[in-house]
Amino acid sequence: MRIAAECPECLERLVRQTAKYATNDEGLQRRAIDEAMDTVRLVLSPDKVPTQVSGEAQRVIRAVTGNRDPYRQWKDREMDQAGRLFTSVRASYRDGIQSLLTLSLVGNAMDFFKDVSTVEKEMARPVQFGVDHIDKVTEFLDAARSALFMSDDRMEDVLCFVPGVNLCMKKALFLADNAGECFFDLPIVNEMAGLMRVSYVVKKSPVQNDLTEEDLLLSGLYPKMAAEVVSATDTPGLDLSLTSGEFRKEFASADLIVAKGMGHWETLSELSPNGKVFHLLVAKCAPVARSLGVPLGSYVAILR
Numbered sequence: 001m002r003i004a005a006e007c008p009e010c011l012e013r014l015v016r017q018t019a020k021y022a023t024n025d026e027g028l029q030r031r032a033i034d035e036a037m038d039t040v041r042l043v044l045s046p047d048k049v050p051t052q053v054s055g056e057a058q059r060v061i062r063a064v065t066g067n068r069d070p071y072r073q074w075k076d077r078e079m080d081q082a083g084r085l086f087t088s089v090r091a092s093y094r095d096g097i098q099s100l101l102t103l104s105l106v107g108n109a110m111d112f113f114k115d116v117s118t119v120e121k122e123m124a125r126p127v128q129f130g131v132d133h134i135d136k137v138t139e140f141l142d143a144a145r146s147a148l149f150m151s152d153d154r155m156e157d158v159l160c161f162v163p164g165v166n167l168c169m170k171k172a173l174f175l176a177d178n179a180g181e182c183f184f185d186l187p188i189v190n191e192m193a194g195l196m197r198v199s200y201v202v203k204k205s206p207v208q209n210d211l212t213e214e215d216l217l218l219s220g221l222y223p224k225m226a227a228e229v230v231s232a233t234d235t236p237g238l239d240l241s242l243t244s245g246e247f248r249k250e251f252a253s254a255d256l257i258v259a260k261g262m263g264h265w266e267t268l269s270e271l272s273p274n275g276k277v278f279h280l281l282v283a284k285c286a287p288v289a290r291s292l293g294v295p296l297g298s299y300v301a302i303l304r
Contacts, residue, residue: 001266004287007050011040014054018061018208022070032064049270050287051263055235058207069206075179078209079219081116082107082180089123089184098138100188102127105280105299107184108177108261130283130294133303137278140256144195173254174227175201175238176211177261177281182221185260192258193226199250201238204231210263237263240271262288273304 019032036057043056062068069075086107093103109122174189176182185200192198203210213229216222222229230250233242238259240248251257257277259268265279265288279302283289289296 001049001269001288001291003044003046003048003050003053004290006285006287007053008040008044010285011044011050011054011057012037014208015040015057015061018058018070019065021074022061022065022067025065028065032061035064036060049237049239049266051235051237051266052239055207055239059234071206071209075209075215076218078110078178078180079215081119082110082183083219085110085116085120085123085180086183088120090187095187095191097141097188097191098134100191101134101137101280101301104181104184104188104258104260105282105301107181108280108282110178110180111282111284127299129301130289130292130298131300131302133278134301136303137256137258137301141192141195148195170196171250171254172196172198172256172258173201173251174198175232175257175259175264176203177263178209179211179215179219180209181260182211182216182219186221186224190224190226196255198227199230200225200227201230201232203234205234207234208236210236237261237265237267239267265292269304275303278303 015033015036019029019036022032023029039060040053040057043053058070061070089106090103093099106123106127110119172192174185174192176185189198189200202216203212206212213222213231216225216229230247232247233239235242240251243251255276259265259277259279261281262284265281268277268279269291271277279300281288281300283292283294283296283298283300286296289298292298292300292302294300
């Protein structure tokens with residue numbers, strides 16, 4: 001998804017917010033904002049993805065202020081709030097792939113531009129989908145489950161000859177988004193890990209309130225995660241050009257990629273559809289909603 005007319009205003013708001021969180025020194029805040037906005041104006045163009053611009057601007061703020069993790073305190077609060085929200089919401093969702101995917105999606109309602117009471121009300125409402133392809137992914141994963149219970153002498157025949165279903169699926173990537181969402185992701189990640197090898201992909205180093213390996217450790221969920229935890233980039237979303245060659249191979253060879261949040265939609269929607277990238281997000285801004293063809297605020301589960 002490319003830069004839209006509303007993006008410059010949102011980018012400036014993000015720059016000011018990040019600088020405020022990075023330092024209490026007002027002079028340093030002004031310098032960080034000025035230099036970050038100079039960067040925004042320099043790199044902003046219609047052919048850019050919004051997350052590319054925000055990533056560059058936030059690198060500048062971290063460098064100017066010397067704060068490697070401006071959202072640290074925010075993430076600590078978000079983790080605490082998310083743990084409590086998850087406890088209250090979890091009882092409304094049964095076990096099973098379809099329900100757990102929806103639960104993970106509900107976690108994406110968390111937003112650092114909204115207060116926790118607003119988010120809590122949104123999570124309590126029934127999920128209204130703008131796009132719902134959960135059935136497709138559920139069928140895919142259920143087929144993988146069925147394959148686990150087949151005898152070895154039947155496995156080879158079945159794996160390659162079920163029309164429309166790839167039972168040879170061995171590997172999945174689950175791209176994490178906001179830090180607090182790890183509570184909502186854990187049940188479906190562990191469910192999937194019982195069917196195939198799953199990598200839970202976090203940020204290589206802090207950016208915004210996105211989940212890092214350090215955050216996952218602080219949450220207390222790391223030992224409970226059945227998936228392998230790996231890191232990719234230090235930018236919002238997933239800019240494959242900034243990842244290692246090894247990660248790009250893993251991405252290309254994965255049978256399923258679950259991508260949480262708008263940042264992953266902004267970046268990965270630039271790739272050609274291949275039928276294996278499954279986006280779970282709330283369309284929190286007008287440009288993203290327009291690109292998806294859904295009303296603002298819609299829950300989206302779309303397989304590209």
